Amino acid sequence: MRQILTLTVNPALDVSTSTDRVVSGHKLRCGPSRLDPGGGGMNVSRVVQRLGGQALAIYSAGGPTGEAYRRLIEAEHIPTLVVPIAGSTRQDITVDETATGKQFRFVLQGPELDELEWRSCLALVAESIPKGGYVVASGSLPPGVPEDFYARVARLTREHDARCIVDASGPALAEALAEGVFLIKPSRRELGEFLGTTLDSDQSQVEAASSLVARGSTEFVALTLGGAGAVLASEAGVMRLQVPQVRVQSTVGAGDSFLGAFVLRLAQGHDAATAFRAAVAAGTATAMTPATELCHRDDVERLEAELTASAG
Numbered sequence: 063m064r065q066i067l068t069l070t071v072n073p074a075l076d077v078s079t080s081t082d083r084v085v086s087g088h089k090l091r092c093g094p095s096r097l098d099p100g101g102g103g104m105n106v107s108r109v110v111q112r113l114g115g116q117a118l119a120i121y122s123a124g125g126p127t128g129e130a131y132r133r134l135i136e137a138e139h140i141p142t143l144v145v146p147i148a149g150s151t152r153q154d155i156t157v158d159e160t161a162t163g164k165q166f167r168f169v170l171q172g173p174e175l176d177e178l179e180w181r182s183c184l185a186l187v188a189e190s191i192p193k194g195g196y197v198v199a200s201g202s203l204p205p206g207v208p209e210d211f212y213a214r215v216a217r218l219t220r221e222h223d224a225r226c227i228v229d230a231s232g233p234a235l236a237e238a239l240a241e242g243v244f245l246i247k248p249s250r251r252e253l254g255e256f257l258g259t260t261l262d263s264d265q266s267q268v269e270a271a272s273s274l275v276a277r278g279s280t281e282f283v284a285l286t287l288g289g290a291g292a293v294l295a296s297e298a299g300v301m302r303l304q305v306p307q308v309r310v311q312s313t314v315g316a317g318d319s320f321l322g323a324f325v326l327r328l329a330q331g332h333d334a335a336t337a338f339r340a341a342v343a344a345g346t347a348t349a350m351t352p353a354t355e356l357c358h359r360d361d362v363e364r365l366e367a368e369l370t371a372s373a374g
């Protein structure tokens with residue numbers, strides 16, 4: 063088994079609850095709430111753990127919210143290295159509107175990191191990169207962190223003979239691609255924004271994903287399309303998978319679950335096609351769970367078996 067390191071420079075304490083209707087000017091009485099330690103890289107570590115693997119998680123944290131975050135992570139027994147910061151870890155808020163089934167997600171920008179703090183994150187990454195393994199840098203960059211942060215992570219990863227996976231958008235993604243990475247996992251909106259197109263046909267999606275591989279920016283593009291499945295492009299060609307039919311409750315964390323399963327199967331020595339099926343299974347298994355809850359292992363394995371059977 064190859065080792066996995068994840069990086070979450072902008073973690074979030076996810077608060078989720080429900081209310082009948084979201085309307086202005088009233089007190090909105092809410093139902094029970096739950097707290098989850100979220101953020102891209104950390105969710106990847108949590109999914110890897112749920113599926114029977116382990117991924118060391120580096121994250122930054124500060125303030126009382128950072129303390130609550132640390133406790134929640136400890137309770138899940140995720141191996142971690144923390145970079146303390148002066149600011150307070152952000153909270154994200156998800157509200158399910160029970161009368162309509164709509165979901166409202168308030169995503170905060172996060173505390174500002176100073177140069178010493180973000181450089182400490184990079185230094186810890188450099189010390190911890192598993193030779194021959196995988197580094198997953200995922201999620202938004204908080205204020206103060208330079209746009210080439212993931213590009214720097216990609217460079218360090220290459221220098222340490224490991225493979226860098228980036229799940230980001232906007233300039234952070236563009237800079238990482240200019241540096242060169244192993245795999246990216248954009249959603250349709252993220253890849254469309256990067257290329258300046260809408261990617262609304264099957265053909266445009268395949269061409270967009272393949273073009274980044276052809277340019278040498280990345281070895282793999284896993285383009286996820288929500289309920290419409292995903293496309294995987296590499297030098298070996300293009301694969302497309304539809305999602306299995308399930309009852310969808312909340313897609314929060316679906317992309318992170320996709321990536322967690324993908325990197326775990328690769329680390330276990332499986333080929334990209336196998337990893338891709340596991341990834342779609344895990345993303346869909348997370349869509350089946352309510353609010354911010356991530357996938358359950360038995361759902362992932364059942365959906366993975368279904369996708370494998372239909373692949374023949």
Ligand SMILES: Nc1ncnc2c1ncn2[C@@H]1O[C@H](COP(=O)(O)OP(=O)(O)OP(=O)(O)O)[C@@H](O)[C@H]1O
Nearest residue numbers: 249286287288289291292305316317342345346349
């Ligand atoms: N409505 C859905 N039904 C079934 N599976 C879904 C659904 N939405 C997401 N998934 C699963 O999760 C994967 C990732 O979803 P998606 O493309 O929405 O990425 P994301 O990273 O969560 O999106 P974004 O970062 O833009 O919020 C999909 O490939 C699919 O396997």
Ligand SMILES: [Mg+2]
Nearest residue numbers: 229249317318
């Ligand atoms: Mg995403």
